[in-house]
Amino acid sequence: MKNPRPTTRRTFLKQSAAVAGLSQAPYFVSSSVFAKPNRPAPSDRITVGCIGLGGKGRRNMTEFAKEPDSEVVALCDLDQAHLKLAQETLAGVKGSPTVSKVTRDFREIVSDSGIDAVSIATPDHWHALTTIAAAKAGKDIYCEKPLANSVMEGRAMCEAAQQHKVVLQTGSHERSRSTIRYACELALNGYLGEIHTIRIQMPTDQAHHMQARELVSMPKKQEVPEGFDYDMWLGHTAEVPYYEERCHFWWRFQLAYGGGEMTDRGAHILDIAQMALGKDRSGPVRFEAKGTRNESGLYDAFMDFQFVNTYDNGVKVVGDNSGPRGLELIGSDGKIFIAIHGGKLTADPVSLLDINLAKEDYILGRSPGHFRNFLDCVKSREEPVATGEFGHRTSTICHLNNIAMITGRTLEWDPEREVVLNDPEANGMLLPKMRHPWSI
Template identity: 35%
Template sequence: MIFPVPFPPPKGPSMLSRRTFLAASAAAPLVFSRRADARAANDKLTLGFIGVGTMGRGHLGGFLGRSDVHVVAVSDVVKERTDSAKQTIEKRYAEQIKSGAYKGVKTYPDFRDLIADKGIDAVVIATPDHWHAIPAVLAARAGKHIYCEKPLTQNLADGRWIVNEVAKAKVVFQTGSQQRSEFGGHFRKAVEYVWNGRIGKLKTVRIGVGAAARPCDLKGEEKPAGTDWDMWLGPAPEREYSSVLCPKGVHGHFPAWRDYQEYAGGQLADMGAHHFDIAQWAMGTDTSGPVEVLPPEKKSDRGLRFVYASGVVVIHNEFEKGKDGKEIKADCVFEGTEGTILVSRGGISSLPDTILKEPIGEKEKRVYPSTDHKKNWLECVRSGKETICPAETGHRSASICHLGNIGYRLKRKLKWDPAKELFVGDEAANKELSREPRTKWKI
């Protein structure tokens, strides 16, 4: 079993005390609490951000717009990013006080120092996939609530590790599967229509996402100043710096580390973690998974099938064709005995179109009420209730992506036990479920 590295002593000065902070921002009615479970109604949750690349900055902007939180620290392996995030935060808070000046954000090159900061109640993790597990586990052990991006992990065993540690620590966890809350409510509506039998018995789900991950074959480059490349690699295998994996400075695109199996699960997992999550939700298998993984009949990077105990088959990126010869395609296509529902971030439709004309009644099955993923997390931190996408759910959805990647690599039929989370009678396949981290990231 992999154990997390211990906390090192904080490298920088300690977080501003509550009294010092309030003096520095005299006009701002900010009241901090050390623990969310003792929080008064007007207290603000103190947040630390681990990873402020493109996705992290997007989350940062969303949380900065909320009056019930206060961002007090950021961490990234690229100095330009932490400096930029610090400036963004301080500028936003300076605009809220009469003096127009605010200094109170810590920057941590090493996320372990941020987690060790007792002035932080919760963390937002928006790092590459291979860097989700260790920060999440250490944050849980430090008693901090967690919002972590999807896919939850780079490998399946790390996902179970997160689930176990979060349960033990009793912290509130939200997986960044925002389609459960947002994007016009289209996915929520699709799930309710499936749950209430509007397409009859569900037979097939088709998921429209790209290819599986591939081994990294990028050429090495000269490492830029201000980038801690060794820290970026973390538990992943050692290799030379690549700007494709870790772009220089502050950038505005989503880096291609997502395509490589050392760090992520390819497009199958990147968007698949969203869309397979909706499929699991609709099938009622949030805490389970398939029982078989079947490779494509012909050599292909699409068409892998997941077979569930219910008989439902989930198919990766392979669609039926209509009378015009074009694929009947969407992010998620639910095919039942009496019709089909197609749903994407841009909308929802059905075949026949009459299926969606009758709304879901108040007494019919309804999904968890949430229209704002961040708000749901914060409300659950205060109430102690479970979020719309807790660690177990996020892990199970990511597991589908891991199983798909393994299926494409091994190219043979695999039997899966979703309760034990092991392949049945297949030692070689079970070796694919975990990865030994680099020595410095284990004890």
């Protein structure tokens, strides 16, 4: 690279600061703004209630249980088998469990005055309802990615967190990796030259993808297992027959409950693209996408896809379902590939990775770990590294790519007003129909 700090660097920073305030910057707020009479003192332990205890929920529960200043005191899941396994898992982590509440109703968790924060790892279609209820009850919230299962649900979640002055952290943990933050700093400070393209790779060739592809007919009629509240699991979605293949891990391949690979991995990979571009509080203005999915059967999420997202500055994010999983930041003076998950960096030229940032460069800062960052922010009342707003903006990109594939049309998007400018039908897909009695 001829010039490790090209002239475009200062221009980029000046424009970013003027237009977006370098939107991905840590946002510090005085703790007095968020003061609550019943908020625990910083020296006290943070009590955590865990809602949703499938595989990811149990892993999150374990992470919170390991932290010296947090205590998992309540467990919630609609499946009795999950609750039993979570209790056994927690006992192995803590030695002597401190759980005082085990329930199948999340409302018992959020209404408990003895709980400071909640971890939400339900299927995606339950993120909004549980998060909004928790925010109204004054709980700080760690919610898994994608933040929401629709654009308007995500906005409602962010508004609830802001209105009730609670911390909302999205579980996009790749943001906490130091290598990834360094790569984004190189991009933000112009060391790659002018970024013109970001290449996104989200392969759909793992065993679970293959299983989903092979289910091309509807499963046979099944009885709801004892101990599983299936009607509550459906929540605001349509009343439909129970199939084992519909629930638990497999919900992610059905658009009523998740968004397929586009939201499952896109919530990680597209999130880093947003951070690298300094667009955390905004997003693309045009969405072009095409994809294929099963014509019959239970799973209607797109398994093969190509998309192009264009930002107002002309940068294009180009992606498909090929591998290896990750993203490549491509600039006029070099490029960096970021592996997801793991955060390994590969650069061309390789000397990019030897750059020491200058004193006057913009620094993202480092996270002590995603769960640790959340707990620290519960105490300090600072904004976490993956705020609800950041998570909402990323999940919005994922949902609009899916909507573009469903409609087969290019969408012109206003990221400030959050409306589709050229397609009334697509606008109608920003919020799903909700079955009584649930609503946001």
